[in-house]
Amino acid sequence: MSQYVDHLQVVQKRFDEALEANGFDSVLIYAGHPRYAFLDDNPYSYRVNPMFKYWIPVTESPKSFIFYRRGETPRVFLYQARDFWHAQPQLPPGEWQEKCDVTLIDNIDQVRAALTDELPHAALISEPLEPLDRWNVKALNPQGLIDHLHYQRANKTAWEMANMRKANLLAARGHEAAKAAFFAGKSELEISHAYYGAMKFRESQAPYNSIIGLNEHAAVLHYDVYETEAPAEHRSFLIDAGAYYNGYCADITRTYAAKPGFFAELVEAVDRAEQEIIALIKPGVQYYDLHVETHRKIAAILHEFGFFKVDANTIYERGYTSAFFPHGLGHYIGLQVHDVGGYLKNPKGESFERDARHPFLRLRREVEEGNVFTIEPGLYVVDQLLEAFDGNEDFNWQRVAELRPFGGVRIEDSVIVTKDGSENITRDAFAALN
Ligand code: GLY
Ligand code: MN
Ligand code: MN
Numbered sequence: 001m002s003q004y005v006d007h008l009q010v011v012q013k014r015f016d017e018a019l020e021a022n023g024f025d026s027v028l029i030y031a032g033h034p035r036y037a038f039l040d041d042n043p044y045s046y047r048v049n050p051m052f053k054y055w056i057p058v059t060e061s062p063k064s065f066i067f068y069r070r071g072e073t074p075r076v077f078l079y080q081a082r083d084f085w086h087a088q089p090q091l092p093p094g095e096w097q098e099k100c101d102v103t104l105i106d107n108i109d110q111v112r113a114a115l116t117d118e119l120p121h122a123a124l125i126s127e128p129l130e131p132l133d134r135w136n137v138k139a140l141n142p143q144g145l146i147d148h149l150h151y152q153r154a155n156k157t158a159w160e161m162a163n164m165r166k167a168n169l170l171a172a173r174g175h176e177a178a179k180a181a182f183f184a185g186k187s188e189l190e191i192s193h194a195y196y197g198a199m200k201f202r203e204s205q206a207p208y209n210s211i212i213g214l215n216e217h218a219a220v221l222h223y224d225v226y227e228t229e230a231p232a233e234h235r236s237f238l239i240d241a242g243a244y245y246n247g248y249c250a251d252i253t254r255t256y257a258a259k260p261g262f263f264a265e266l267v268e269a270v271d272r273a274e275q276e277i278i279a280l281i282k283p284g285v286q287y288y289d290l291h292v293e294t295h296r297k298i299a300a301i302l303h304e305f306g307f308f309k310v311d312a313n314t315i316y317e318r319g320y321t322s323a324f325f326p327h328g329l330g331h332y333i334g335l336q337v338h339d340v341g342g343y344l345k346n347p348k349g350e351s352f353e354r355d356a357r358h359p360f361l362r363l364r365r366e367v368e369e370g371n372v373f374t375i376e377p378g379l380y381v382v383d384q385l386l387e388a389f390d391g392n393e394d395f396n397w398q399r400v401a402e403l404r405p406f407g408g409v410r411i412e413d414s415v416i417v418t419k420d421g422s423e424n425i426t427r428d429a430f431a432a433l434n
Helices: 003-021 107-116 145-152 158-183 188-199 214-218 263-280 287-304 312-317 383-389 399-404 425-433
Strands: 026-030 065-069 075-079 103-106 123-127 211-214 236-245 248-257 372-375 378-380 408-410 414-419 423-424
Touching: 003 145, 003 158, 003 312, 026 158, 026 372, 065 158, 075 107, 075 214, 103 414, 107 248, 123 145, 158 188, 158 248, 158 414, 158 425, 188 211, 188 236, 214 408, 236 408, 248 263, 248 425, 263 287, 263 378, 263 399, 263 408, 263 414, 287 312, 287 378, 312 408, 372 408, 383 423, 414 425, 423 425
Parallel strands: 026 123, 075 103
Antiparallel strands: 026 065, 065 075, 211 236, 236 248, 372 414, 378 408, 414 423
């Protein structure tokens, strides 16, 4: 059986369970449609409902539907506008067309008419968009059903993993071009063009706005404004940029120093720490513990590089690491870059409490074989966070001032959890290019 057919069977089985547990015979999933800017007739770029592309690798066919009744063949209502203004999207060929009953529509009311008897027993999974919000369904986005499906999505099928390996290959190609543009002295905007050019992507086809920061900008966690002119001096470069393949995401960060020295050594230290954390990954480990262990490693680096007058243990115990490493260690990744279910304890939707010391951690579940998640430690000079420690004598403020012009460091890979360890699909992708 092909990986896709196997995937489709898993998805059907998961929906069978989730629908039954929540009292539904069937589900209707709407792909969504482009939304218009206020008082304007131009749409924002379209992004498909993730629950739709979970079934079939069709990401550019707005106004389409999937209808699935427990135990039966999925039905795809594929929207093809009768419209001479726009080109119709090319449909990805593939087995999904053989494994689903496909009906072409040019008006979504055809779906309502075809399913008149089914809808009162069905759950509808869709943004609450006009006119679907008035359809006579049993429930719109029932939380119990969504939680059940989100919980199951943490374990990826072989087909999903293969797509993410491909997404990483694409993104790694973009990253190599961006790195070359940095060393050629280009501006942030030019580096962004190099990234998308190498992947043959438009910006709207990426899973998130790339973070492309030179020098101090590397400290802005979600920096995406881009200077159009190159700075007088290139000291450092942080790029966090991804790709889609068949609707599945890559999310990669690399940091570069323009020349050898203190910052280059700091990048190497964070890179080493990241790989040491990845070496700890195996089924049964708590992701939370990996996050805490990363704080301990960041404390050790801060000590080693002279940012503090106190030892690494004290740096950690006094909570100083959170000022330099304020975000979580990482997150599930899949159909969404921050994939779902990271706080769900079980399919019933019970969830873990947020930890006040680590409010931005996105993943609390135990590590299981088949999970795919990122590992992304960082170390930055974020002045807004350091203000709270103004005048604190434990800090070596001179050292902090030396790092400030470089912004900071983040290194981010995605890993697949295997039976007794992990596969680093990001580093494998870079290696395959060389
Ligand atoms: N690119 C967003 C993140 O790393 O989570
Ligand atoms: Mn990430
Ligand atoms: Mn990222």
